[in-house]
Amino acid sequence: DASASELQWIVDSYMLVFAAVLLTAGALGDRFGRKKALTFGLLVFALGSGLSALADSSGMLIATRALMGAGGAFIMPSTLSILTAVFPAHERGKAIGIWAAVSGLGIVIGPVTGGWLVEHGDWSLVFLVNLPFVAAALLSGRWLVPESLDPAKPRLDGTGFALSSLGLGALVWAIIEAPARGWADGLILVAFAVAAVALGALIAWELRVREPMLDVRLFRNRRFSAASGAIAVAFFALFGTIFFLTQYLQSVLGYGAFESGLRVMPVAAGVVLGGPLSAKLVEHVGTKRVVGAGLALVAVGLTMLSGAEVGGGYGIVAAVLLVLGLGMGLTMAPATESVMGSLPLAKASVGSAVNDATRTMGGALGVAVLGSLLSSGYRAGMEGATQGLPAGAAETANQSLAGALAVAQRLGGGAGGRVSEAAQQAFVDGMHTAVLAGAAVAAAGALLTLLALPARAPLAEPAPA
Structure with missing residues (x-):
């Protein structure tokens, strides 16, 4: 059995390597071909998935998950850069809107499918299920995906x-x-x-x-930098919220792991609606207003979540997730198109890598910052509830809601009930603080977007790669 630290790094090793390799993978895709980079990434991801399913120790699984992260770092920039290179400017917004909607589906469908496979089969199926999808992507990509690259073929940096x-x-x-x-x-x-x-x-x-890997002067371009900031803020809110909403659904409302996954699905529905809709709205009112409105909706959704209570039902959670997903959809697609449209098409892969890096950093910060706020509020709320308990039990209960519920179950009777009730209330109080902080960040992002992000793209179209 893996320790708590090993379990964390089985999850986090993917993100760590993914982030570290991103810009390099994007630059290599521009230099040698985006289709080649996509194919290479899929093969590495498949190898990592297969080895993960065969892992016989925590250390091996951490290493194979890191290998999957390296593959993912080649896949993600390639998908968006291929879209950017293939679709002309007047169709690119719609294409990126669909890409954003599919990405939003993946955020939720992956954990739900994984939860179902673990409950009804073996944990190795979580990795083996990737293989037929990779095979389908490789076979279809061979004939359907055109090759594109930087015609200048710059030296490697x-x-x-x-x-x-x-x-x-x-x-x-x-x-x-x-x-x-x-x-x-x-x-x-x-x-x-x-x-x-x-x-x-x-x-x-x-x-x-x-011949730089990434021309950092691009960050002086408000269309590039403001859109990148909007993406980071959106994922800060989304990942931070999903992190503690899952705990709220399981440990406060009492749903199982798979049931909780299903009940997060409204966020995917919102993204699927908002992504394609954003392209049409941009045509009428411009990127600035659509992205600003999307972040404002994210702020509204998080503020609504501050009304969730210990004895509350699922209805408020579903409404919050739908509003949050719609805001994400309206933000992601036009902001991503702004990032990609700010670059010459010859640098589409490294531009896509910057987009992915901002998403990764925003999401990681959301989990870390909002999670820290929740933990601080939880510990403050538990100060008086664990008095009189044995030292070890009190420490466990003060650390996390899951720990407190385990202590309460061992205690049983009235004492256990009091610890359980206090822990759930402390968690919800901490969650209220975290979501209001997230709402403030999203609202500030909406305001900065309205001030900094240009409403329209320049008329000139970059030369094709």
Whole structure:
């Protein structure tokens, strides 16, 4: 059996390697061909999935999940960059809207399917189920996906690759570990410092090298930088909310793991509706207003969630998720099109990698920051509830809602009931603080979007790759 730390890294090793490899993978796709990068990524992802299913130790599973992350880092930039290269400007918004809707479905369908497979079969099926989908993607891509690349065929930027991998990897590691170790922990501060130095060195290097992996001057372009910020804010809210909503559904409302997964589905429905709709709205009112409205809806949804209570029903959760998903759909597609439209098509893969990096950083920060706020509120609410309990039981109950419920079950009777009720109330109170903080971030993002993001793209169309 895996320890709690090993279980965390079975999940997080994917995200860590994915983030570290992203910009390098995007640049290699532009240089050698996006279809080749997609094919390579799918093969690596399939290899990692197969080895994960065969893993006989936690260490091996952590390593094979990291391999899957490396494959994913080649897949994600390639999919969006191929769309950008294939579709002309007047059709690109609709194509990206559909891409965003499918991405939103994946966020929810993956955990739901995985939960069902674990409950009704063996854990290895969670990885084996990937293989037929990868095979279908490889076979269909062979005939349906055209090749595209940077016609200039720039030299490889090895220094840029190394600095981006070190900087992004250290930053994601620090964000993941900070809630458990403490934001002021010495190792966390060192990791943040390493990330700052590496990313600062990357900027300095990319400004002076003749053929940069990523022209960092692009961040002066408000269409590029404001849209990237909007994407980060949206995923900050989404991932942070899903993180504690799952716990609320299971440990407060009493649903099982698979039932909880199903009840998160309205967010996917909202994204599916909002993604394609955003392209039509942009034609009428411009990108700025649509993205701003999307983030405002995210803020509204999170504010609504502050009305959820211990004895509440599922109705408010469903409404919140639908509003949140609709806001995500309205934000993701036009903001992504703005990022991709700011770049020459020859740099579509590395531009897509920047888009994926902002999503990853935003999501990781959402889980870390909002999760830390919830944990702080929970511990404050439990201060008086565990008095009189044995030291070990009190410490376990103060750490998490799941721990408190386990202690309550062992105690039984009135004492167990009191601990359970206090823990659920403390969790909900902490959740209220977290969602209101998330709503404030989303509202600030909406305001900054309205101030900084241009309403329309420039008339000139980048030269095709």
